Amino acid sequence: MRKRAVAAGGAGPGEDNAAGDRQFVAAIARGFDILHAFRAEDPMLGNQELAERTGLPRATVSRLTHTLTRLGYLTYLPRFAKYQLGLGAVPLGQLALANMSIRRVAAPLMRALSEETNASTSLGKRDGLAMLYVEHVSPRTAVALQLDIGSRLPLALTAMGRAYYARAPEEERAAIDLEIAARQPAEWPVIRDGLREAVAMQERLGFTASLGDWNPTVHAAGAALSLPGGEIVALNCGAPAFMLGRERVLEEIGPRLAAVARRIESMARGPGGGSGGA
Structure with a gap:
């Protein structure tokens, strides 16, 4: 190969x-x-x-x-x-986004969380070893993360990607491990430790975090949810590190994001929540 x-x-x-x-x-x-x-x-x-x-x-x-x-x-x-x-390429992307009913369910809750926390909130799905943003909300502030729909972030180092990984089936996690280890053998031990920590954190707290692991100037929390068809998507909520300290991520942003993820998951599965994939 x-x-x-x-x-x-x-x-x-x-x-x-x-x-x-x-x-x-x-x-x-x-x-x-x-x-x-x-x-x-x-x-x-x-x-x-x-x-x-x-x-x-x-x-x-x-x-x-x-x-x-x-x-x-x-x-x-x-x-x-x-x-x-x-x-x-434009019509293909627009059609794919239009078919994602989860965006319509999630957007109002994401917007509310973003304004309440003064942090950016995004929804993404796995794309290889990356997470692809399919919805994004920035707060009404001059300081916000410069990302938008279509942005691709590394799965293994970001809060959103780690949340996806922690929620994924064991066989999918094993396949991700093998691919990262093959592509980045030198970095793999550190990446592996971060992913293992994310799984434990998800089990213990219901969310994950990336505190400068992807970008030293960015702190974020992540939470994943399952759609009716079984596909997993993930949320993140983050901001520049000087605005969003470690304690606030772990004590406020993470728990609030996990609650939003649970509510979106419930709405997507309930009447009117839609069954479209993401």
Whole structure:
């Protein structure tokens, strides 16, 4: 199997899911690897950067970016000699978000928590070794985390990702462990300890935390919930560390976020809560 580059949260699932699957179309997977490499914080990428992020040969990347540009999923910017996601990708994302009834259930409660705590609140789902924001609310303050819908954060280091991990079935956690250990062998012992601590914290307190583990300037709590179809999504509530100290995360934000997660889960399962996935 080819060696894949490891960026923040990893690239898309690509051919890592192909082992033993004769129905798997590798060419399509490579195309999605290219699209997954773009992030909100890195909206423009060149062929060399895409090759480094996906682990694909430069010649293969050039053919894929040419094809995706012809199809409208990428736009080429001659001034920078780089690509950005094209308008062809927009309807797919909009349709996916529109089909997520959990966003409509969660948004009012997230907004209330954000305003009450003066912290940003987000809802996300797993995307490989990352968590993808599908809903985000910032407080009405000049100081807020510069993240939004579509942001991808590393699963293993963030409060949201750790909450997902702690709620996931044991076999899924084991698969995540193997993938992280293979991609980041040097960092794995520290990452492993953080994930084990998150599981214990979830069992003890009902939420998880990331106190500078992902970003030394950010503190956050995380809580996960299960949707009617069995899929797991996760919430976080965070702010710059100077606004949100360790004690407040553990004594106020975490318990309040866990209560919001339980209420959203109950509403999603009740009459009118909807059964759409996330």
